[in-house]
Amino acid sequence: MDYKAILNAIEKELEHFDPGGKVPDYIPELAKVSADKFGMHLYCINGDNFYFGDHDERFSIQSISKVFTLALAKKYGGKKIWKRVDVEPSGDPFNSLLQLEKENGIPRNPFINAGSLVIADILISELENPKECLLEFVREISDDPTIEYDDKVAASEQTNGYRNIALVNYMKSLGNIKNDADDILDFYFHQCSLAMSCCQLAKSFMIFANEGKTLRTSKKMIGANSAKRINAIMQTCGFYDEAGEFSFRVGLPGKSGVGGGIVAIHPGQYSVAVWSPLLNEKGNSEKGMKALEELTSLTGLSIF
């Protein structure tokens, strides 16, 4: 497959594509990011890699971090996590409170905010220093010790985090949160603030494309079965109430974040990350989705 030519074609095709939408202003730090950033980086399972544009610039990965924390929780929390978080698509916005009341505080899946807050709670119970452990994990899978939390972004979200504060307290009232709400929120805002480039994201997501193994060292970071299950949840829940649309248009497991990033993987083939900050109404990067749709159209390959 000539990925170089394909990425060149995507870059050219989308050069003047205006996705509409807006950068998120409920996290003031993210509203400062220039809307015209655009980059893409693809890593093949054999290490070949291809890229264009702002592929090397770090941005706030936001909800993409929910995949990393789920991987860690599966590692340290085992099967018992599924008693506290379900694996069904929500069909509702990522920060919705709606289903929690009817469903006894059990979030629909680990990739909506409520679900990721429960995963954060589990990690706080299981790990001595969860923030450090997450950072080490992400640095190891991306083979890059320079990855950091962005404290400014975390603080910015904290000042406006009413929804997440409500979610965690509501679940606590229903008995599905064990630790102190402030500790959970601090961990969650930090995981979302991780600053990574498309290059680093594509490399790190190779564990999901390659049966749990890292790209350069082939170190097994999660079990192949875990990777399989996490990919299934990305496929069905990675884009909230737009998961069906992403599956229909792109046909790969993926995860988005309100920083404008999207990562997708083709198991056994490649992992790819794209960044364009303008978000559609569902909170997903419209140009990013378009770029990935082009990718699977031009390669003629998806998981379907």
Ligand code: GLN
């Ligand atoms: N930190 C963001 C929030 O909780 C993450 C949302 C997202 O990326 N979809 O609202």
